[in-house]
Amino acid sequence: MITLKELAKQLNVSVSTVSKALHDAKDIGPDTKKRIKEAAELYNYKPNRTALALKANKTQTIGVIIPDVLNQFFAKVLHGIEEYATTHNYDTIVCVSHDQMGKEAKSVDLLTQGRVDGFIISLALETLLNQEFSHIESIQKNKKKLVLFDRTTEKVNCDKVIINDEKSIFDATKVLIDSGNRKIAFVSNIEDLGIGQMRKEGYRNALKANNIEVNNQLEVDLTNKENPHEIIINFLKANKIDAVISADNTSGLMFQSIVNKEMPKVSSKITIIGFSDEKTAQLSYPPMGYIDQNAMKIGEKSAELLINKLESKTKTDIRFEMPFNINIRS
Amino acid sequence: MITLKELAKQLNVSVSTVSKALHDAKDIGPDTKKRIKEAAELYNYKPNRTALALKANKTQTIGVIIPDVLNQFFAKVLHGIEEYATTHNYDTIVCVSHDQMGKEAKSVDLLTQGRVDGFIISLALETLLNQEFSHIESIQKNKKKLVLFDRTTEKVNCDKVIINDEKSIFDATKVLIDSGNRKIAFVSNIEDLGIGQMRKEGYRNALKANNIEVNNQLEVDLTNKENPHEIIINFLKANKIDAVISADNTSGLMFQSIVNKEMPKVSSKITIIGFSDEKTAQLSYPPMGYIDQNAMKIGEKSAELLINKLESKTKTDIRFEMPFNINIRS
DNA sequence: TGCAAGTTCTTTTAGTGTAATCATAGTGGA
DNA sequence: TCCACTATGATTACACTAAAAGAACTTGCA
Numbered sequence: 001m002i003t004l005k006e007l008a009k010q011l012n013v014s015v016s017t018v019s020k021a022l023h024d025a026k027d028i029g030p031d032t033k034k035r036i037k038e039a040a041e042l043y044n045y046k047p048n049r050t051a052l053a054l055k056a057n058k059t060q061t062i063g064v065i066i067p068d069v070l071n072q073f074f075a076k077v078l079h080g081i082e083e084y085a086t087t088h089n090y091d092t093i094v095c096v097s098h099d100q101m102g103k104e105a106k107s108v109d110l111l112t113q114g115r116v117d118g119f120i121i122s123l124a125l126e127t128l129l130n131q132e133f134s135h136i137e138s139i140q141k142n143k144k145k146l147v148l149f150d151r152t153t154e155k156v157n158c159d160k161v162i163i164n165d166e167k168s169i170f171d172a173t174k175v176l177i178d179s180g181n182r183k184i185a186f187v188s189n190i191e192d193l194g195i196g197q198m199r200k201e202g203y204r205n206a207l208k209a210n211n212i213e214v215n216n217q218l219e220v221d222l223t224n225k226e227n228p229h230e231i232i233i234n235f236l237k238a239n240k241i242d243a244v245i246s247a248d249n250t251s252g253l254m255f256q257s258i259v260n261k262e263m264p265k266v267s268s269k270i271t272i273i274g275f276s277d278e279k280t281a282q283l284s285y286p287p288m289g290y291i292d293q294n295a296m297k298i299g300e301k302s303a304e305l306l307i308n309k310l311e312s313k314t315k316t317d318i319r320f321e322m323p324f325n326i327n328i329r330s
Numbered sequence: 331m332i333t334l335k336e337l338a339k340q341l342n343v344s345v346s347t348v349s350k351a352l353h354d355a356k357d358i359g360p361d362t363k364k365r366i367k368e369a370a371e372l373y374n375y376k377p378n379r380t381a382l383a384l385k386a387n388k389t390q391t392i393g394v395i396i397p398d399v400l401n402q403f404f405a406k407v408l409h410g411i412e413e414y415a416t417t418h419n420y421d422t423i424v425c426v427s428h429d430q431m432g433k434e435a436k437s438v439d440l441l442t443q444g445r446v447d448g449f450i451i452s453l454a455l456e457t458l459l460n461q462e463f464s465h466i467e468s469i470q471k472n473k474k475k476l477v478l479f480d481r482t483t484e485k486v487n488c489d490k491v492i493i494n495d496e497k498s499i500f501d502a503t504k505v506l507i508d509s510g511n512r513k514i515a516f517v518s519n520i521e522d523l524g525i526g527q528m529r530k531e532g533y534r535n536a537l538k539a540n541n542i543e544v545n546n547q548l549e550v551d552l553t554n555k556e557n558p559h560e561i562i563i564n565f566l567k568a569n570k571i572d573a574v575i576s577a578d579n580t581s582g583l584m585f586q587s588i589v590n591k592e593m594p595k596v597s598s599k600i601t602i603i604g605f606s607d608e609k610t611a612q613l614s615y616p617p618m619g620y621i622d623q624n625a626m627k628i629g630e631k632s633a634e635l636l637i638n639k640l641e642s643k644t645k646t647d648i649r650f651e652m653p654f655n656i657n658i659r660s
Numbered sequence: 661t662g663c664a665a666g667t668t669c670t671t672t673t674a675g676t677g678t679a680a681t682c683a684t685a686g687t688g689g690a
Numbered sequence: 691t692c693c694a695c696t697a698t699g700a701t702t703a704c705a706c707t708a709a710a711a712g713a714a715c716t717t718g719c720a
Contacts, residue, residue, distance in 0.1 A: 001472050001473065003705060003706085004705065004706065005705075013670075014672080016671065016673095016708085017670055019706070025708095027668070027669065028669070029669055032670085046443040047443070047707095048384075048443060049443050049445050050380060050383045050444040051705035051706045051707090052706065052707085053380045054378075054678095054704090054705080054706080055675080055705080055707060057676070059380060061423075069405050069409045069412070072400070075399050079400060082399070082424060082425070082426055086425065086437075091425075091441070092423065092425075093391075093422065094408075094424050095416065096409065096412055096413070107416075111421070113377070114331070114379045114381065114677085115380070142331045143331065229612075250613055253613045254613045254614075257583075257586060257613070257614050257615040260587055260594070261590040261594055261615055261616075264591055268591075282558065282559075282584070283580055283583045283584045283587070284587050285584065285588045285591055334677065334679095335677075343698075344699045345699090346678095346680090346699060346700075346701090349679060350679085350680095350698090353679080357697065359696080362698085377678065377679095378678075380676090380677080381676075381677035381704090382678065382679090383704095384677080385677080385678055385679065385704050387704070444705085
């Protein structure tokens with residue numbers, strides 16, 4: 001952790017000579033330059049990033065605020081952000097809002113004070129319920145850049161990376177219908193989220209579009225339930241189903257395990273699709289179908305949009321809709 | 331983002347007066363103090379953290395380097411770190427090593443240059459294989475503090491938070507034996523990790539300690555296998571088992587789903603224990619037993635150790651062994 | 661030969677936001 | 691009048707970069 005000053009002293013030149021030499025300025029003599037560079041190498045000199053940040057008023061750091069790191073979706077997005085940021089020479093500071101507006105606002109506040117250049121945020125549930133965005137708007141007031149993803153709002157103008165939740169479930173349901181399934185159950189443990197509602201809409205709309213009656217007997221709500229297994233078992237006893245759509249990334253797994261146990265003879269014939277990925281889908285047997293939201297790409301895209309704004313490569317706000325893939329076992 | 335200077339100009343006083351007033355220095359007149367504080371409130375003045383960092387040579391930031399964010403264990407540890415750090419007024423910069431030594435070293439290098447005060451690291455697989463720790467040692471050379479967790483090494487002296495992998499599996503296996511199980515299978519998809527080996531040792535030692543013959547026919551290796559389902563199915567056909575121990579946090583789930591399908595009549599009688607948590611265990615039916623490593627607490631403890639060092643509350647290196655809990659369905 | 665102009669290298673200065681130390685002006689009491 | 695005290699201001703340092711200034715030297719031309 002040697003500084004320019006110390007290096008200069010060692011070499012008996014001024015601080016600025018060292019600085020210039022290391023920046024390959026043309027007005028420094030070739031031998032001086034060489035001498036200085038060698039010394040810098042020797043002492044492993046690296047400019048202090050804090051000092052650079054202060055001088056340039058640019059921290060090369062992105063603030064990420066997500067509702068939850070334990071959720072696979074957000075973890076994957078974070079992963080994508082981290083990867084893109086690192087390769088573009090930015091650091092990533094992570095804050096978790098726990099879906100609480102207060103924590104979200106506090107994180108924004110803390111990071112705004114010269115800590116980060118911009119934010120990538122997926123809004124807390126509470127923020128969306130209250131429709132209270134003043135803390136988010138303060139980001140822009142303070143001239144920081146902002147990208148929202150997944151949990152966004154129309155009330156704030158900024159870059160956004162969104163997912164067409166309605167369409168993804170619509171399409172998945174249609175796939176099931178097209179393969180001849182009629183009695184399609186809908187399981188969800190995120191009925192309390194807006195995206196949960198939109199996904200349910202997608203399911204219902206797909207049924208309607210194919211002249212299948214919507215029957216809320218087939219909609220299984222596991223949200224915050226104590227006894228999900230019992231609910232599913234009772235449901236299976238009461239209803240004969242062809243296929244299952246899961247609105248989240250875990251209840252499909254649970255469903256499959258129970259179907260296997262309770263109705264092993266037909267379980268292979270019941271197709272289950274959830275929001276998941278290759279690896280997780282493999283955990284169920286037979287492997288679940290899954291809607292891949294490309295979570296990592298969402299992270300990468302968000303970071304890309306933000307960094308482009310920070311480096312003035314784009315001026316206008318971009319609304320990017322991430323495409324999704326539907327994979328089912330054949 | 332108003333600065334002291336601007337505030338001073340507004341109020342027609344000097345910068346230092348404002349600074350002092352806001353710090354409640356006793357040598358500032360009460361009405362001046364009040365006037366300044368009101369203005370600071372009005373303009374929402376907050377000291378610039380970068381400037382503070384430069385001045386105090388303290389960033390109030392922790393660098394966390396983990397092999398993978400998508401792994402539930404590391405995500406939980408990160409969560410614990412973030413939580414403890416936030417409540418103690420530290421930010422958390424996250425880097426992912428992807429188990430590559432090069433990335434780990436680069437992250438260390440980048441963050442060492444005045445970016446963070448200390449590190450919390452779980453070593454990359456490659457680092458452990460190569461037994462090459464110079465980049466880790468450089469942290470201490472640069473007077474930064476260091477805490478290692480889970481994937482640690484005896485070759486570096488620092489605070490450590492460790493898990494007794496051997497004992498956790500040993501105890502879990504013993505629980506199974508004590509309930510009368512004899513043919514206990516061992517499944518793992520982390521045979522390539524040191525902890526995977528230690529866990530297998532724990533399993534074997536428990537068998538030996540209870541006079542049960544170790545039979546490597548019962549040890550199922552799924553590490554990096556293309557067709558894990560097939561392997562498990564074949565295994566089940568060839569061996570009649572009483573119980574299963576999983577060395578990782580996913581293969582147990584897969585096993586349960588397959589057992590349900592292939593042998594529904596006895597599947598309830600086959601107890602499966604893996605490394606997991608309440609919520610994940612619930613995804614299998616019947617719910618898996620699980621060894622809870624208290625991952626979040628590992629994160630909290632690591633952050634606590636680091637921050638205590640940073641704030642000179644402790645001097646000596648601490649080696650903390652995190653206790654674990656074994657939960658099985660009754 | 662002498663000196664201006666130009667070239668090459670190096671140093672000085674300024675500035676980023678903050679806080680601690682040091683300095684100064686003004687007031688009131690002895 | 692002078693000291694002590696109060697209130698405020700100026701300076702410095704943190705590590706760095708960029709712009710401007712300065713010094714030393716060479717070149718070119720009368």
